[in-house]
Amino acid sequence: MKNLQYILIVFLMLFSSKEILAQKDSIALQRQARKLLRQGNELYSKKQFTDASVAYQKSLSNNSNYDKASYNLGNAFYQNKNFKEAVPQYELTAKTAKDKFTKAEAFHNIGNAMMEQKQYQPAVDAYKNSLRNNPNDDETRYNLAVAQKLLEKENQDNKDDKNKDNKDNKDKKDKDKKDKDDKNKDKDKDKKDGDDKDKKDDKDKDGKGDKDQKKNQDPKKDEKKEQQKPKPQQGKMSPQQIKQLLESLNNEEKKTQKKMNAKKAKGKKVKQEKDW
Template structure:
């Protein structure tokens, strides 16, 4: 039983020693954090913002929840125009700060950094959060009005740009459509021209045939089959023979008349 008591006493002593050591480490880190914060503030007052940001980062390395170090680091980044890097530091302060005034200041600076980055929607939201924590801050209220005006102007510009892009796209589509239509018309004209040229070529071939050697034409004509004579009916043959016979009689009568004119007419004496 005594052995168990001794074991418990030793365990409690070891645990207490570790807890005391951890507390000492925490206290040491907090002291280091405060020391680096003061060093950063001195550099910040001298406008050595880059060196000041290094000191603040060391302070946060010793105590990650050190609100003042985070807030001042955001200010150092802001002064160096590193607005995007400053915003997360202000957000950390706004999240961890216990009093509303500190939260309002953090949101106010977030709005300022957003304004510098031309993120007007983010600036409007940040200033509104700042006023929720400190409604009496006239400077924040003024900045909110400016941010809202710039946001409206930005939205209108985006709307105009979108309409312009749509008009340009419609014009491009219309031009492409007209281009295709003109292309179709041109293709049709080219086809008609080709057909016309083809007809001219055919006419030229005919003219070429006219200029060929006549002997070749005779040869071609000789090669053509002769038309066959039509057959006559018996009636047509009879009529033809009668016609020939009548012509022959007429011819014979004319010949006899000529012979008679050549002879002297014998006259009878009138006694």
């Protein structure tokens, strides 16, 4: 029984020692975090915003829930125009801060960072959250009015652009439809012209046929006209003329044979040497 009591006492002493050491470590980290915060503030006051942001980040590495360090880190980012990086720091402060005044300031700065990025809807939301925590802040109320006006203008511009795009699309469709209709009209006109031409050709053919038919309707008249035409008389050739004709034909035949032989010679391919 005594041994058991002794073991329990030793265990309690060890546990208490560890808890005390943990508390000491936590206190030491918090002190270091505050020290780094003060260093960051001095650098910030000298407008050395990059060095200040490094000090604030070191402070947060010792105490991740140190809302003052995260808020000041957001300010350092903001002063360096790193608006996108500043927003998460302000959001962390708004989440961890215990008093409404600090929350209101964090939301106010979120709104300012969003305005710098021309993100007007998130800016409006941030300013509204700031006023919920501090309704008496006239500066936040003024910034909210400006953000709402810019958001309204942005929405109107987007609407106008959309209407313009719709109008352009409608005009294009109307133009395409007109071009298509004009093309169809041209086709119909060409078809009509073709039909009229075919009709004219048929009419001309019919007219010619009528003439031929009328011509063939009176064969006796044609026969009579034929009889009236003077018939060619069959001529008589002398032996001398016949001899000259035969010689002429013979000469022509020789010329023709000579030309044929020349064409055959020209048609033969010349054998060429290979170049490999």
